[in-house]
Structures are given as C-alpha cells and as structure tokens.
Amino acid sequence: MIKIGIVGYGNLAKGVECAIRQNPDMTLAAVFTRRDPAGVQIQTPGVSVLPLEKAMEWKEQIDVMILCGGSAKDLPEMTPAFASQFNVIDSFDTHANIPAHFTNVDAAAKESGHIAFISLGWDPGLFSVNRLYASAILPQGKDYTFWGKGVSQGHSDAVRRIPGVADCRQYTIPVPEALDRVRRGESPDLTTREKHTRYCYVVAEEGADKAAIEAAIKTMPNYFADYDTTVEFITAEEMQRDHAGLPHGGSVIRSGITGWNGESHQTIEYKLTLDSNPQFTASVLVACARAAMKMKARGNTGCYTIFDVAPADLSPMSREEQLAHLL
C-alpha cells in the first residue's frame, strides 16, 4: 500500500481524496491544513486532519505527500520545504516559472534523498506530454492547444476583484471554425482572438454599475482585452443552480507532414472532456504517486516531471498484464 498525505483541503485536495479511494494500492494517511483542523470535515472515515506544522512528525507514516496549494503563493515555498522531508508531488502551473521551480525543488530533493514531481495535471501535465510525443514523432509540424469549453478559475477570480462584482464564472470556449481548420490539416496561423472566446456570467452587487463592470472586464489587459468577450449578468440563484461545477477540457493538436516531399498530412489530437477539472487533475497526481514510488525504489532522487515517467510506472498492472491487455 502506498501511504499518501495531503496538504490542503480545497477542491484539488478533495479530488485527491476521491482518487485515492479509486486505487486499491493506495491509502490516505492524513490531511494537513493551515485552517483549524476542527473546522475541516473530510470524507474518508478514520483519517486524521492535522495542523500543517505537525506534518514533519508523520515522516514515517507517509510515502508521498501531495501538495495541494496554489501556484502563486504556496507551492514556490512549500514544495522545496516538503521535499527536504518527504517524497512530494505538486501541480505547479505557472508555466513561465517552471524552470526556476524545478531548480529549487531538485536541489532540496537531491540533498534529502527524496523524489519530487512537479507540474502534474493536464496542462501542464498530460497536454505537455502529448505535445512532446507529437513533436518527436512529427518533427515537421505545428502545435495547437485549445482550452475549453470550461471554467477558468484564474479569469473568474480576476473578474471577482472588480468593484461591484459579487461573483463570476468565466468560460473559455474554443472558436469552432478555428478548431475545424486545424483538424482539417490547414495549419493556419491564428491570433489569440481567433482561437478562443470568453464568456462571463456575473452576479453584480446591489446598485452596482453594470455598464462599468462590463467595460472593466472587456478591457482588462492579458485576461480579456485580446479576446471577444461576452458578459451576462445573472442572479446569485442562477449562478448557484447553473454554474456550480468546474467543467473543463480542450485539445492538443499537432498537424504535421511526412514523406519524401512532405506529401502526406498527419494529425494527432489529444482531447479531454471533463466534468470536474480538479478531480481529473487530482487523478493524474495520484497515478504519478505510484510512479514516484517505483522510481524511488530504483534509486532515483531529485525533481522530475511527467516527461521523465516511463508510462509503465503509472500503471498498477505487472509488465505481463500490460503486454497482454494494453499493448
């Protein structure tokens, strides 16, 4: 049994708890939180919720610690700190800062003799590994990543910070014509605006200036200014009734050519359609905990990403079962 600890208890951590239950070779050892543990009710019977500062006392009872903090403030400190005491896994997703995060975590894990996996999930994660496979197989080609239809939590949060906004759910939607052109192998050059549209459901505070809110959203640099954005005001009840879930997904497509004169067109598409983004991300983290234990047992220490995982290590099947049933 692989004994897993969870740090945090937000949506991702709850997904990790569910995923552990789906894997018979894993067990949840404990949940660690910065909140008052008395106020945190988890779902797994008989498992303790403990204050974060008690984690180090659990070194012997935990094989892998899954860190469910945020990429902006938590993980840059938390992952190296925990890697000096535990095998760790995180979902650090600030793409531009991955190289620096890798270096920090690698140094901590190598010094302590632990193994660490960073930036797991689906993007970064499964989408990344599909970009890698596809570009290695079709060296002459072009990559496209489409996200959605799904809820972007970063964009929803950005809208919530606008004065007068009580709540927001922002959906990222691929432009169907752009997707079709890429799938047909046209290899178009597409601007940001041509690839995705954004749709915001907003609950305004009473008396708020809706026109001002809409203008603030549509002109927000980086988040919305480069997109065709639609803003729709709804009630708090409608938000609760129609937008409680966190669906997401998307497609990684490589459109390439082969043949002596590039005469054959070849398209590889990897597509996710997810009812629950955090539960799916959590499922990737948990499968990688298995790979981490196998790699550690072979003597590997330091920091790794999904690129370094031989797929066989993710599976609970033996080599014989894999050859017979999956190959």
Next chain:
Amino acid sequence: MIKIGIVGYGNLAKGVECAIRQNPDMTLAAVFTRRDPAGVQIQTPGVSVLPLEKAMEWKEQIDVMILCGGSAKDLPEMTPAFASQFNVIDSFDTHANIPAHFTNVDAAAKESGHIAFISLGWDPGLFSVNRLYASAILPQGKDYTFWGKGVSQGHSDAVRRIPGVADCRQYTIPVPEALDRVRRGESPDLTTREKHTRYCYVVAEEGADKAAIEAAIKTMPNYFADYDTTVEFITAEEMQRDHAGLPHGGSVIRSGITGWNGESHQTIEYKLTLDSNPQFTASVLVACARAAMKMKARGNTGCYTIFDVAPADLSPMSREEQLAHLL
C-alpha cells in the same frame, strides 16, 4: 548523429527513410534487402543497398537497425537474430503473440548486451500507451478503440486471396453513432458489428463470378462475417486513381468517472488522422531509435516497449528546452 540501418524496402522501410531525413540528429547508414540489391532504388543519395547477409559486416557502422519485415513470417525470427548483433527496433503487431515475441527478443538482446524495442507504431504503439495512461488515471472506466476510416492491409490481402479477385482495397469505418455515444460518455456495450463497418473496393478478374466473390467476402470468418460489409466492384483504373494511398487513423477513448460517488464523468480521447499509415508508423519507429540510444547509454539492455520509454527520451530537445517550451 544516430546511424540507422534499415532491413527491407517496402512501404514501412520507405517511410523510415523519409523520417530519418526529417530528423537532423539521424543519418541513414545502409539498406539491407533479400531482393537483388541491383533492383532496389532508394531515395537517399550516396547510401548503399546491400544483400541481407552482409548486414553483420556493418556492425560498427550502425547504431540502430530498424527491421521492416512482416509480423507473420519475418519478425519472429528476424528480431531475435538481429538483436544478438545490433540494437533493434520492430513494429511486430500480432497482438496475441507479443508476450512470446518479447521473451525471445529479450533473451537475445540481454545475452548480447543490446537494446531492443518491439511492437512500435500506433497500434500497437501510441494507441497502447494512451490506453495505459488513461486506465492509470481513470481506474474506473471503460476503454474503446475505433479504427479508421482507413485501409486495412490484412483485410485487403485476405480478399485478394479469393479466386477471381485481381485487387482489393478494404476500408475499415467506425460507426458514427457508436463513436458519438462513446464521446458523450454513455459507456455503451458495443458488439463488433456496432463498432465498425467494412467497405471493399474489388477489381474482379475478367469473367469472374462477382456474386460468388461478394458472398465469399461477406461470409469470411474473423475477417468479415461479424461485420456489415459492402462490396463494390470497380475497374483497375479506378483502383489506381482513387485508392492508391494508405490512409488510416482512429481513436482510443477512455470514458471514466471520478468523485466520491462517481458523480463526474471524464473522457480522454486520442485521435489520429493519417494520410499515410506506413509513413506515420515509420515516424514512431525513428523517434524511438533516439530513445533507444539514450537508454542504451544509461546501461539498459534487453527488450522494451513504448511503455518503458520516458517521453523525454523521444525528444531531441534538452531538458531545459522541454521545460521551457513543451511543459
């Protein structure tokens, strides 16, 4: 530079030759054939075509030998024999016999201290590795593999063996309704007939009994009896004009559930749309030649499959480039 030898010069081998040209870190060392080399014209200038029995004299000039023989008769003997002298790669695709082939190749490669990769391509190969990733991430779920629309060479050959048939091209076509149901997450139980249809373009010999040919096709056990099959007779000119290519493709789909009560539906789809099946298969083999060299340099010997390849090893990029550009 990775120096590659090719055994055989059929469609797959020609694809390997083209793929080597697309990868700046690889070079074609020589082609070995059972035919009279004088009658084999390859495309790469300055590269020798040699009789198969000369291969062993080229041990020092070849890093990886890519074996482009057939799975029925060639590879079961050829791959172990070559693995005792070379690092080798094959595309052995008789699913039921993979475990035995693995054992034979593993013994030969381990004894000689070489590395061998078997059963590479897209199915077995990329489809297999996607079945593995998806089943590890979504342990509660169901796998579906759809092939086509594309030319099945095995089925085309089977029809060509019927008396009175001059030529045949058999297309395997997924049933659109079945694909839609799977993509919608219905997780249906589907019979063979409900998943694919088969369409045969047949050139009959002059004076042949077309009704008898059609009946022989539609009732052929294993190949056609379990499918709805359409037979259309065309002329040799139409065959040449409209069916010269070898397109193929398909989708591997896993339809799974997550959440404490399985309340979230999650779908993973990996889809290929290929103008040229042999060129794409060849591109997978060539990318794996790079991985084979990296793994060999780390001391690995014996037989491996795509399940054992850390994706990072397929890419010509450094770790730093991979983290910055692909993750």
